[in-house]
Amino acid sequence: MSALSTQELTKSFGGVRAVDGASVTFQEGKINALIGPNGSGKTTFFNCVTGMIRPDAGTVTYQDRDVTGLAPHRIARSGIGRSFQLCRVFPRLTVLENVLVAVQPHGLLERLRGMRNPRDVARARDLLARVGIDHLEHAEARDISYGQQKLLELAGVLMGDPRTIMLDEPAGGVNPALVDRIADLVRELNAEGRTFVVVEHNMELVMGLSDHVVVFDRGRPIAQGTPAVVQDDPLVLEAYLGV
């Protein structure tokens, strides 16, 4: 089964080339990291892949299918889940409802059926327990802490049972203990066979967690490889430090 990959992906905003002919292949079944200095186009790239933005040129391929420019919900249904850079949950829905939204029904009849059917609720509860916030089941999402919202977001993504999970700065804005917890979760899920693509700034986390690192600069990948290789790459150092 082929991995998630892009071919010559390009996106401009006005005069700015945010993504410039980026061709990247993420490794199936591995934890891939996408790093790069600010303004390197990582988030735009991320959004192009997940369908939030339509690229100007180039293609995105997933499991040998061309998924370029598909609506975000179709991308989600094809097995790619994603989180957001500034953690996004549904503020006025309860924690449990937040996860239940992610059930993906098929057909009219299924959609009219109650959202609280026991099987879905049980699965949702399991996921909440897995990330460790099952005790907050009935709290409104806007009332829980930021860190707990991050975990909630993850639980919601997992509800769709994605084979590939894309995380946008999962460690952003959370305390070190929680970062470790998230890292452990990622490893666990990876061990189950899920592929990860993680955009991150936290170098320690990236180097310790990932199997494969892609470095972005000025809209395209400038280095790819294992953490050790990438760390010593002079191009990477130049991009980050301007050296």
Next chain:
Amino acid sequence: MPNASSGTPSGRPTTARVARFAGLLALVAVVLLFPSLAPDPFVLSVGVVILSYAVLATSWNLVGGFTGYISLGHAAYSGLGGYATALLVLRTGLDPWLALVAGGLIVAVIAVPVGVASLRVRGASFVIVSIALVLILQLTFQSWHTFTGGSGGLRVPRPFGPEVLRPEQHERFFYLHAVLLALALLTWWVIERSRLGAGLKAIREDEDKAQALGVPTFAYKLTALVVSAFFTALGGGLYALWFGYLDPIFQFSILVGTYMVLMALLGGVRSLFGPLLGAVVVGYAVEVFKSQYGDTQFHLVATGILLGLVVLFMPDGVIPALTSLVHRRRRAASIREVSAAELAEQRDGRQRDGRQRDGRQRDGRQRDGRQREETAR
């Protein structure tokens, strides 16, 4: 008032359930007994008007409350429903009740291209189209004399023969409106607890996020709009059959559309009986005002100010505002980390006060431009 929006967690005491059930029974009893209790036909007719408002507000809430897309010109659908019913009866001799349902279906079909045009992008376009729609309908129905009777109005034949006296007519239509309201409420309730409803609520909270989780947002929004248009049209048609006369200025009235929004907002868009509550409060106030002072411009001022106040201070409606007041007292102090909303406010506050000229944030990171991430708008 029973609130169906959050479901019953396992820990809730059953006394709350009993109370809700009792409340529901009381409501049904009031509705059934009202015609007999009403002192005179005028009061009864006011009751019909209020029920009609309740139907319209609840129908509006099928799209407004679920998706968060505000339709300010929703009177377009009730007006179309009224005219469709009347014209079907007048031109084709169709049975009034069949015409009512057929009119509703016709309007539901009309809502599809409207929805396609206005729902593909976000809330701003939807509002603009909704206003444009009611304005253009008012314009065309006024001008199209041959078809619609123009600004001279259209007489709607009464479904019950002339031998049925006015008070009896009021009573019958009171119950008919009550039945329609019950159907609308039932529809709202079914959708609310379904997966469709879950998706719709997610759209309201965060449309991008809903898409990212696999919710087919456009299809869902369109469904909500069409169902809402259907019931709103039925409401308009039933009212037309009762009132007996259609005038394009009042059928496609921005003010009526505003009432629908105000009633739903005031009562609470996220609860089943919210629009009904709002209809009772606002509808009663409007009717009292009309009988005391007649149709003056002050209506507009009062409606405008009330709407403004609700939007600024009670955007979730009266019921949630009251319940949160109660909850705030009850909730025990607990140590919890700062909530995300507070975090965002802090962040914005820091950005505003402590702007760093070198473009770096206080936590040392530079933020690259975010596209849709920073939505919230």
Next chain:
Amino acid sequence: MTGALFAQSLVLGILLGGLYALLAAGLTLYFGVMRVVMIAHSAFLILAAYLAWYFHERSGLDPLLSLVITVPLFFVIGYGMQRFLVSRLRPISLTTMSVLLTFAVALTIEGLLGFVWTGTQRRVQLPYSGTSIEVAGVSVAVVKLIAFALAAVSLAALYLILRKTSFGRALRATTQHPEAARLIGIDTDRVAGLGFGLGLATAAIGGTALALDYTIYPSLHWHWIGPLMAIIVVGGLGSIPGAAIAALLLGVAASLLQVPLGTTWAQTVFYLALFVTLMIRPQGFFGGRLAQRF
């Protein structure tokens, strides 16, 4: 349609389009700085028209002089509205709530206008109200030319403000990317407030121009908000040049269609354009890179 009639309609269309351009520029400005659909804009237009009429009634002076009062007044009101009302709304539901809020303001204004001046239709009668001049072989009412001139001058001033002043730069930056603007030190709240004030100031000018030529009554604003909203969508939400171009095109189209279809049906061209734009190109046709899909 004869050549003379065509020329007449064309010229009238351009004059009308110019006025629409000014009015639409203000409307799209609010959207640009704050993503707010300011439905009360046209209500303020009519308010300004009433004020101009009232000024003329009481003082006997030319209503254009009322601009001295109304422009700064509306600027202050606009600033106040943004700072004290709109900014109170929670960011989560800003678009929908701002629509409702400005809608409420529009209703209140309409109600107050009717309350103070009743529903009687008003018309400014000036010594030059009925006179026309020959322009390019076409007979044009003087008041229409004055309205157009007023609109043109104001749009030029708006252009200069936006392009040449530091405030204008800050405004454009805030429109394009509020977050980035903040990062380089722009006080986006203040800019938004001033932007609102600027938008409402254009309403003052536009309303006064309107008073010269149109019969006014409290609910007249509904007659204008529809076409104006259509124009800003066709032009691209947030883009002033886009709004101006769309205004001219649609104004001319409406004017040309008036001859075969009559005034009422000619108005439908705005709504038709709105529908077509949303179906084919929701981000608008003339807004360039700025125009967003909202």
